[in-house]
Structure formats: C-alpha cells, structure tokens
Amino acid sequence: MSLVLKNVVKRVGSETHIYDTSVELHDEGFNILLGTTLSGKTSLIQLMAGLERPTSGEIWFKGKNVTGVPVQKRNVSMVHQQFINYPNFSVFDNIASPLRVVNLSRSAIDERVGRVAEMLKLTPMLGRNPNELSGGQQQRTALARALVKDSDLVLLDEPLANLDYKLREELRDDLPKLFADRGCMVVYATSEPAEALSLGGHTAALHNGQLTQYGETPSVYRQPTSLRSAKVFSDPPINSAPVTKKDGRIHLNDQVSWDATPAQMHIADGQYNIAVRAHHITPTPPSGASVKVSGRILVTELSGSESVAHFVMDDQTWISQSHGVHANKVGAVAQYYIDIDRCLFFDLDNKRIAA
C-alpha cells in the first residue's frame, strides 16, 4: 500500500498551486505536510483525496493509477480545520453516517461506533447534538467519523488549528495512538513545526507550492537539505547569516569569529550561509563549544515554560529561545551563546553542506 505522486502539477488559471512534485509517501505512521498558509498543503490534500485533479502528472495508490478517479470511488476519509458535522444528527448518528451508506447491520454499526467513541472519549456525548458540544468534542466527533470506516487513506487538514492549545497538546499525544493499528495511510497537514515533531512519522516540507524535502520527521528537522526546508521547519524562525571561512576560522562579523570545529574543518575556505535554531542561542553557555555574542533586546516573548528574545546584532534580528521563564528588559544589551556545533552550513545557493 502506498501513495505515489508522479510529476504532479496543479495550476488554477495563471497561478501555479503545486509545482512539479514527485514523492512516494511512507506506508506507516503519519505523513505530515508542513508549510505556512498558501504553501500548497490544502491543494495537495485535495489532489490526494480526488477532490481536484492534477493539471498534469499522475497519482498512484496501492499500485493503481487513480488520477481522475473521483473522491466517491476512493475509500478516503477527511477531517477539516472547521468542525464539520451534521448539525441535526446526534453524535452517534454523525459517527455512524459513513457506515449507513455501506449497509452494515445495526449491531455491527452499534459495535463499531461504540468502540470508536470509547477511544475518543465521546461515549457520554453520543445522544447529544454536535452544537451542544465544546469545540474539542465537535472535532473529536469529526475524527471519529473518519476513524469509524475502514478507509485506505485518511486526510487530516489542520484538524487541531481551531482548538485551544491545551486541547491541541492532548490530541497531538492521542492521534498517533488512535491510528497506530488501523492499517490505513494518514496524511496530516499542519503549519506548526511543533505539531509535526510531536506526531513523528515522515514530513514533507512545503514552500510556495514546492516540496523542499521529504523524509523521517526528526531527520528533516535536524538535517535539512536546504535553507528553505530549515526555515519551513522552524518556529520561532531559524536564524541565518552569511559567514566566511578563512584559515581554519569562521568569521560571522568583525567581532564574532571562532575556530572551526572538527566537522567544520572539512569545509573549504569561502563564503557560506549558516543557520542556527533559536534554542541553540541561549543566555547561558551550552555544554559544548560556543561563541559569545551580544545584542540589544528588541522583543521578548514568554510561553508557559520557555522564553524567546529577539535581539539586534549587526543590523540583523536574532532570536534566542531558552528554557524557563526569564523576563528580559526590552532595550537592554544582553549576552548570548551560539552553540557552534549545531550551526548548519549552506552554500551560496542555500544547499546544505555536511559539517
């Protein structure tokens, strides 16, 4: 079982939504489409579902060419960002609706709906109407409907985007478990790198209708092949700056330079772009090698357990992310440490070079 896109292109009018894309999605675990709004996630989902047909190219599923086969004839389920349920059906009937179409016996329907409802903690709500439920429960109902039928392909288009973040956190934990033994392919679109990481599986990084990289999620995150992929897979945004390597030293600017680490020794002298993730620039030195920089703090942001500071060095804004809640004074000059072992090097075409 596999889903393969062969040179798929989607154009609408004069706009190209998806540029020539070829990829073979992995059978097991989640396949995550990661990208910002308008990166082409939804277009790809619709192509995979059969709601749209590609302008050119082919889509193969389970060894068959399904290009142009309409969605009704493919065994797919879909969950959208908006909570879409039948408003006049009870939760039970909502979940049962895909089974009613295929003429299952009453007892079989009861059994399957009961099981899925139990998994999604919807059992007490089965008799209610969707509009009496909270947002999280409504979306769980929509998920249950996707789970209850044995689809070959489940497409989830930012299903958690409209939920409170705490609920999102819980469902992120639960989703991979729910789909673990289903034997179906799952494609999950999201704009949040953190979501991609916690769901695991494989990730396709998308930017402006182009697939920039596909692979196992942690490896796309840690070994981006291009600066583009690194940017797509980074929240807060990844820091990047030009550097020069000369005589075994890396020069970031007039003040900041460091001796190349053993890995960086292999790089030829010349000009490069480096990228450093925000959490590799910290107010306290990391355990390994580091270089000290300083900058004027522009903005600070606090999440519940982490602090982000935007600071200016060399007319460029840098972002630092560190654990714990530190209140930094805006406008003050602060010192940070760049973890030089974790700098990613890119050539001037922004292709990554091993370091």
Next chain:
Amino acid sequence: MAVKSNNQKAWLFVLPVVLLVAFNALIPLMTVVNYSVQETFGNNVFFWEGVKWFEDVLHSERFHASLLRQLSFTGIILLIEVPLGVAIALTMPKKGFWVSVCLVLMALPLLIPWNVVGAMWNIFALPEIGLLGRMINGLGIDYNFTQNPTAAWFTTILMDVWHWTSLVVLLAYAGLRSIPDAYFQAAKIDGAGTWAVFRYIQLPKMKRVLTIAILLRFMDSFMIYTEPFVLTGGGPGNTTTFLSIDLVKIALGQFDLGPAAAMSLIYFLIVLLMCWVFYTLMMKNEDQ
C-alpha cells in the same frame, strides 16, 4: 500518458434544461421575432416589413405614454417599498417568540395569488361598499378609483406596496441578522448613535441583499399585469395602462400582431438592459 478525455456524460444532465429553455423561451421568442418583421392578415399569409413596426412603436405617442406610466409606477413603488421595507426590518425583534410571528405575518401577502390580490383590493377600495373606499370618503375626501386617475394610481400603488414590501422586509431582515454582534458592540464603544450605526454598519452590510431586492422589485413591477388589470383594467381612460396591459390591448384587443411583437421585443430589451446594469453593479460591489 496523456490526461484522460473529459467525461462527456455531463451533457446528458444539461439536456433537459436545454430542451425546457428551448420550448419555453427560445421558440416563442423566435415566433415573436418572426411576427415583428412581417405583416399578416391571417391564413398564414405574411408580407416582409423589415423594421417598420419597430420604428412605428418607437415613434408612437401611445408607447411613450405607457412607458412613462410604467417607469413612474416602478420608480414610485421602489422609492416607497425599499425604505419602508428596511424600516420595518429594523424594527423587527431580533430573537424570541415574536420573530416567527413577525416573519409569518410578513410572508402572508406573498402567498396570495396575484389575481386574488387585485380582486381583493378592488372590493376593498370600492367607494360605496369597500372598507377603504368608505373610510376615505368618510373623511370627506372625494375618492373613486374607477373614475378619478389620482385615486386609481393611489390604490394601485397602495396595493403593490401591501403586496410586495414584505419581500424587501424579509431580505433586509436576513441581511441585518447576519451582522455579527461585535459590530454593534464596537459601535457602542465608539460612541456611535443610532443613525451612525445604520449609516456605517447596517446599510453597508445590507448592500448586497438590497441590490437583489431592488432588482427583483424592478423586474416584477416593470412587468406587472394581473393586479392592475383586475383592479382598474387600465383605467379610468388609459391612466393606469402600463406597458404589459397596453401590449395585451394591442395584441389581443386590436389584433395588431406585428406592432405588438415589435413592442414585446423592445419591452424585453429594456428589462434585459436594466438587469445587465444591476448585474454589473452587483459584481462591482463583490469585487470591492
């Protein structure tokens, strides 16, 4: 592999509509076109006349008079029904039991067949026995719509307002209900008065439905026939002879098929032109 050819089955689904439109509109229209350029004395004998009938109609004072009457009528009822409809919609309750009561009451006139409306108002407005007629005369005003042109116009307009304002109300009400509460709250906080709320929030948000309301009311009133025909029969004299009534008089009364056909086409083109104007205006609004 090349992209598969498009599914041709779709044409089958369109076929019934094509047939329906053909029998319903295209074939009769072509018949009218046929009549409009020829002279006939019956027995299927035709003489080619070219655009003579069109010139005749366009230069005829009788046509000018009924067109003017038609435009005045449509103008007046639009000027009354649209503001009145909006005003009623604004005063309708926003939630609760009375919403349904109001909506049902509003919908009632729309459910009555047109000839019944005409007959109702005819009896209602009769000077001797009608409730309205007697009341007005009782106030010391000389009112007789079968003899006095002003009274005839007044009654016709009143009847149309009664019959059709509800449509504007329902559309305007739907438009008003779709405005999120936050707009009213924000306006309150901004210190906006009732008039400012209407002018800057309610009216702009109703623009789309009001355009549709005006379009519908324009077309209906411009082609009105049954109600004034039953009420006044176009009289007294020709004072309430609107375009469609005049058309029927020429076609079926005098049996002047050529001029009648030419007039139908001109009539049709005017309606088409106005619809196009409205459509363009509406599309322009959408773009913004």
Next chain:
Amino acid sequence: MSMITLKDIRHSYLPLPVDDIDWALKEMSVEWQDGGAYALLGPSGCGKTTLLNIISGLLQPTEGEVWFGDQNVTDEPADARNIAQVFQFPVVYDTMTVYDNLAFPLRNRGVDEAEVDKRVREIGAMLDLSETLAKRASGLTADGKQKISLGRGLVRENVNVIMFDEPLTVIDPHLKWVLRSKLKELHQRVGATMIYVTHDQTEALTFADQVVVMHDGNVVQVGTPVELFERPQHTFVGHFIGSPGMNVLPCDIDNGKVMFAGQPLQIAGTAGSDVKGRTEIGIRPEFVSFAEDGIPVNIVNSIDVGRFRIVEAHHGDDSIKLLVPEGEGIPADGAHVRFDPAHTRVYIDGWMVGGN
C-alpha cells in the same frame, strides 16, 4: 484613567440561577491597577469573555459592583464608560477609509476636526498605518484591520481601559509575534490599562505583567509569568501553563511527611500535619530527571520535539512526564527518576499548601 475594581461580582445567564453550575462567573473581587498590562487566561468556557463584557459594560453582572476609580459604573452602558475594545474578528467600517475609521470615535464625540486630524495621524504613525490612511478599510488584510480596531481605541485620549478579546485569532501565525510585540510596545508608550483575553499562554505571558488565570468561572491565580511557572497556586494553573503541563500525582501525607511511591519526598515548604481532602504533589516535567536511585519507573513513550524529548514514564498507574535535553540519552531498563525538592509542591483539593 483610573483603577478598576470588581466588587463581589457574580454572573449567570439564567434568569433564576440555583446551582453552582448555573453561574458562568462565580463570586469574585478583582482589582486592576491603573496603567497595568493584564491578561485574562483560561480555556474556552471558563468565563473570561463574560468577565470582559462586564468590565466593558456590554453585560450587567447579576450581582456585585463595578467601580472605575471612585465611581460606581455598574449601571452605566458601554459608551458611557470611556473604554475601548478590540474584538476577536476585526470590526471595521467597510465604507470608510482607514482615516475615517480612526476618526469615527472622535467625530461621534464632537471633537473638532483639527484635533481629530492630529490624533488620527499620530495614532496612524504609531500603528504603521500612515501609508494606508487614504485607503478603504475593507481592502486591508486581517492584521491591518485589527490594527484599525485597536487604533479606534487608542485615538481617544484618557480611555479607562483597552480590552482585547482574543485579538490574534484571525492573524496569520507568522504575523502573530509581530502584533504581539507591537501591543507590548504600545502599552509602554501609551500607558493605558490594558486587559488581554486569550486561551493562548504565549500571548498572555508575553503581553502581561499580571496574568489572571480563570477556570470554571473562578479566578484561580493572579500573578506574574514567573510566579505562574514556578509557583502555581492551583493544579489547574500548573497543568494549563507550560507545555507539557505540570505532573500532578496522588500522594499521602503522614504526619507532615509526604509519601509518594512508598518513599518520603522532600518538598518546597511544609505540608502541614493536619490535612483533610485529596492530596497531590505537583512537579513540572522540567524538574524531573533521571537518577541512579529514587522512584522506579517504566518508560512507555518518548517524543522528540526538537529542543528536547518528552519522556512518559509510568510508576504503577501514575504517569510522569519529564524532559530530556537534545542529545542526552534515555536509560534503558530499571530507570529511576527524582524530583527537584525546590519545585515539588503539595496540593490539597487542588490548592497549593505550605507556602513558597
């Protein structure tokens, strides 16, 4: 500008509230200092929007009083309270230009045109809207519209309070931090009291000096971001703030000794000796670490979120989450964890005991 005081406020949307659950807002008294940056944080349905609407005057509380300075404004409508509010979905007057939108609240109050012009241009510049002043407001993007909504509040002098009701909901994720920091900057420049309602901890903690955390119609804690992280007064605060949230584990308290997994635990402060009710300890995943000895656990799951791994370990039926920094290993069998005593706290019926 003045201090805002809520005195014994209570609200129900039902005409005759009877039970506890009938109250959308349970009895509370809260003070909002003049010029403060506050956030009202809680999950959907916790009553935060109700509270906001009571302050703005869009809603009358069933019980209690609202005071602006030394004035009781409980019965005053929204327009008499001199407040401003930015809504979840941008509210702009579509037919007007950006300039006229900003001028609208002033013109409604009869301010003369020269003054209007001065204020509008000043606020326009502050919000980076100078370029678009002459444009139709309806043509702007969501963040532009939200800036206009905010501008209509700022343009009036001496507003008592500016309130934000989840203002970034419709903003593109990549613009959110820009607006978040803009709001913070504006607060420092304008100095008006601001109350920001959200369910997003990052928005709340970034914006506010004081965060009011709500849960089920109650205010469970008012504190600085650091206090909420380090000393959650209620298990809900610990759970809701921080990702992942605090571990809450059942424990026994025996004569002032806290027992978990059959072992005595050192905690911050003292548990007290006479305890009744449900006893739990709270410890954030940040402060749990693998150790040679301590509480024996089975590791059941590990999620790589980039910066660190979230490891889920079980001791019996209790699930304990801990964070393992990037690049550090996870022990195989026979793992033990230990809790940092300085950050281990005891909760009775959900509330923290034993001081700091």
